[in-house]
Amino acid sequence: MLKPLVIAGREIRSRLFLGTGKFPNSAVMAQALEASGAEIVTVALRRVEFENPRDDIIAHIDQKKYLLLPNTSGARDAGEAVRIARLARAASGWNWLKLEVTPEPNYLLPDPVETLKAAEILIKEGFIVLPYINADPVLAKRLQEAGCAAVMPLGSPIGSGRGIKTADQIRIIIQQATVPVVVDAGLGLPSHVCQAFELGADAVLVNTAVAAAQDPVQMAKAFKLAVESSLAGLEAGPMSEGDAASASSPLTGFLR
């Protein structure tokens, strides 16, 4: 039996975390969320638009059912991340946070130095910090030592759908981790999710793969099935990988 997923002392029943960005509308987002079976849901913090006040996404997310994980997207350095975090805490009413510091808009890769700096400040202020990072095992260790509740290494750039291009590094992070490891960013297909769990990840975070699918609700279901399938496969005790062939049919009684 797989150990339960526990983050900051709280048992999380679904290993699929879902992002809420880029959906065609709030209704589809809410249906996809339901279909995904996700428990942890990310949101962002932005200025209110006076001329074009859009739907409040929060109205479509039942906070008794889903755990909000605000992100600090838009932050280009630790100072901006800390400011967004404090505003997000006031907005969400609680202290869980996806720390995301991405100064460069083309690849949106997380800045390791600013992420560590912000994590240390935010942990002191009582935040439960889940940092989004490149798959850097040394950085992952530093963040865990600083008190982060999980680490979230990327598979490939946000929204790229390229899958897991950082497998070897993720494997090292998982081997050395003392907190849950959530593969976050770049996952595009259900098979990518399976790969993440087969590497030993504790959870995955997916957004664009579901939101940008032609049928986001169907895709959310597909991702839910991918999580279930990979976990079931791991619990069944997979065969070992070998170099050479190992015949599937008998080696005696040949017609020779």
Added chain:
Amino acid sequence: MKIKLNGQETETCEAGTILALLENYGLKDKPLVVELNGSIIKRGQYDEARLNEGDVLEIVRLVGGG
């Protein structure tokens, strides 16, 4: 009186409160957070917090994101 509202120079009623401003924009009961000159203002203080010339006001909320 001029203030900076969500990054834009804005004219606002003389010595109004945050609550008055929110009412003006139809935002009174919306889930949002107000930051005045770098400090978060609690909802219960919206009717007391007064705006002054040159204030920097940010009105933010949670939106969809990854």
